[in-house]
Amino acid sequence: MKSSVYSMCAIFAGVLWGIISVFLKGLYAVGFSALQVMFLRAFISCLFMGFFLFFKDKSLLKFDLKDIWMFLGSGVVSLTFFSLCYFSTILESGASIAVILLYTSPIFILLLSAILFKEKITKIKLFALILTFVGCIFVTGIGGENHLSAKGLFIGLCAGFGYALYSIFSRFALKKYKPLTVTFYTFVFSSISLLPFCNIVEICSSFSEKSLLFLIGIALVCTVLPYIFYTFGLSGLETGKAAILVTVEPLVGSLIGIFVWKENLDMLKLIGIIMIFIAVILINLNCKSQE
Numbered sequence: 208m209k210s211s212v213y214s215m216c217a218i219f220a221g222v223l224w225g226i227i228s229v230f231l232k233g234l235y236a237v238g239f240s241a242l243q244v245m246f247l248r249a250f251i252s253c254l255f256m257g258f259f260l261f262f263k264d265k266s267l268l269k270f271d272l273k274d275i276w277m278f279l280g281s282g283v284v285s286l287t288f289f290s291l292c293y294f295s296t297i298l299e300s301g302a303s304i305a306v307i308l309l310y311t312s313p314i315f316i317l318l319l320s321a322i323l324f325k326e327k328i329t330k331i332k333l334f335a336l337i338l339t340f341v342g343c344i345f346v347t348g349i350g351g352e353n354h355l356s357a358k359g360l361f362i363g364l365c366a367g368f369g370y371a372l373y374s375i376f377s378r379f380a381l382k383k384y385k386p387l388t389v390t391f392y393t394f395v396f397s398s399i400s401l402l403p404f405c406n407i408v409e410i411c412s413s414f415s416e417k418s419l420l421f422l423i424g425i426a427l428v429c430t431v432l433p434y435i436f437y438t439f440g441l442s443g444l445e446t447g448k449a450a451i452l453v454t455v456e457p458l459v460g461s462l463i464g465i466f467v468w469k470e471n472l473d474m475l476k477l478i479g480i481i482m483i484f485i486a487v488i489l490i491n492l493n494c495k496s497q498e
Contacts, residue, residue, distance in 0.1 A: 213443030214491050217452040220437035223429055225459025229467065230425035237421075238413045241294045244425070246405045249286070249398035251426035252434075256391040267388045274383065280376030281389065282396030289369030290397075291404070292362050300359035306457055308363025310343040315371035316450040324378065326445045331493050336447075338486040339454045345479025346461045374446045377438055386438040393434065451490050458483045 234244050260267045270278070289309070296305040313336055320326040373393070380389045441449050458480055464470040 210443060211491070213440045214448075214452055216436040217440035217444060217449045218455055218487065220433035220440065221453040221455035222459050223433035223436070224453075225456040226463055227425065227429040228460060228463055230421045230429060232468075233421040234418060234425065237415060237418045239410070239418070241297075242291075242401065242404050243406070243410055243413075245290045245294075246398060246401040247410065247422055248425050248430050249394045249401060251422055252394045252430045253391070253398055255426060255431055256387070256394065260387060260391060267385055268391070270384060270388065270392065274380070277376055277380040277384075278389070278392035278396050281373050281380065281393040283400045285369050285371075285373040285376060286393060286397040287400040289366045289372075290401075292366035292369055296359055296363040296366055299356065299362060304347075304359065305363060305366070306347040307344050308360070309366050309370055310340065310454060310457065311364060311367035312370040313339060313447065313450040313454065315368050316374050317447040319371065319375050320378075320446040323375065324446060326447055328447070329493075331489055332447055332451070335451050335486040335489045338482045338489075339451055342479040342482030342486065343454065343457050345475045345482065346457050347479075371450070374441060374450055377441055378446055381438070381442045386435060386442055390431070390434045390438050394430075448490050448493070452487055454483060455487055 231244065235241075239247070257268075293305055293309055296308060317326075317328055317332060317336060321328050377389050377393075437449070437453060440452070444452075461470075461476060461480060465472050465476075
């Protein structure tokens with residue numbers, strides 16, 4: 208299969224992750240906390256994927272117990288850990304800084320992939336990585352009233368490292384399991400580990416028809432589909448390249464903010480958007496040249 212197909216899957220995953228604010232704002236408005244949304248997002252995704260795999264191919268639900276570390280890694284060490292760190296960074300230092308620190312993840316992925324999978328750190332990768340990171344800083348905003356403390360910096364970098372680990376653990380799992388299996392068990396173990404941080408009674412009292420629609424949307428559109436696309440993309444791309452391609456997420460999030468939530472588009476944000484576009488195009492061209 209052409210690498211351009213895998214590239215498009217990684218980019219499409221970033222696009223779907225980028226529109227999450229549409230559903231998040233609705234869920235926050237009805238009273239759910241960020242961690243409750245994270246738990247419900249993973250749990251409902253489990254239900255959808257579990258039913259789908261059960262009727263599609265039951266063999267996709269099987270895994271060897273000796274490989275459980277892969278799914279604990281992608282679900283707990285990555286998804287749950289980075290989510291807790293990310294939300295803590297938002298509280299400590301503000302949303303803009305939290306997003307910037309989260310997107311240090313391609314740096315970690317590039318380094319870990321070079322060590323673990325012997326992927327080459329090429330000049331194009333480095334240039335695209337720099338463009339991406341600086342672009343993310345411009346897109347999410349810099350300066351203002353946000354203050355970055357040592358604690359905020361450390362927790363934010365932990366979020367970026369945890370985010371990076373999904374790509375690493377998934378790469379190991381994909382050597383033996385299908386993308387659907389890897390994605391499903393990531394959600395299973397993440398939802399179990401998030402349960403202690405949620406008030407189930409409070410969650411039940413906040414349910415309504417409106418909130419259920421938002422939850423189905425965030426689970427299907429912004430969780431199940433993008434994780435399947437990204438995991439599939441990882442199966443045919445170098446981990447570092449996939450990590451850079453998926454950084455269209457903050458770009459799409461910014462465009463949603465501008466066109467849906469009527470946020471201002473200043474020159475720095477526009478430059479950041481262009482930089483991320485250029486980085487994605489460079490990686491895509493590099494993938495095609497290697498076919």
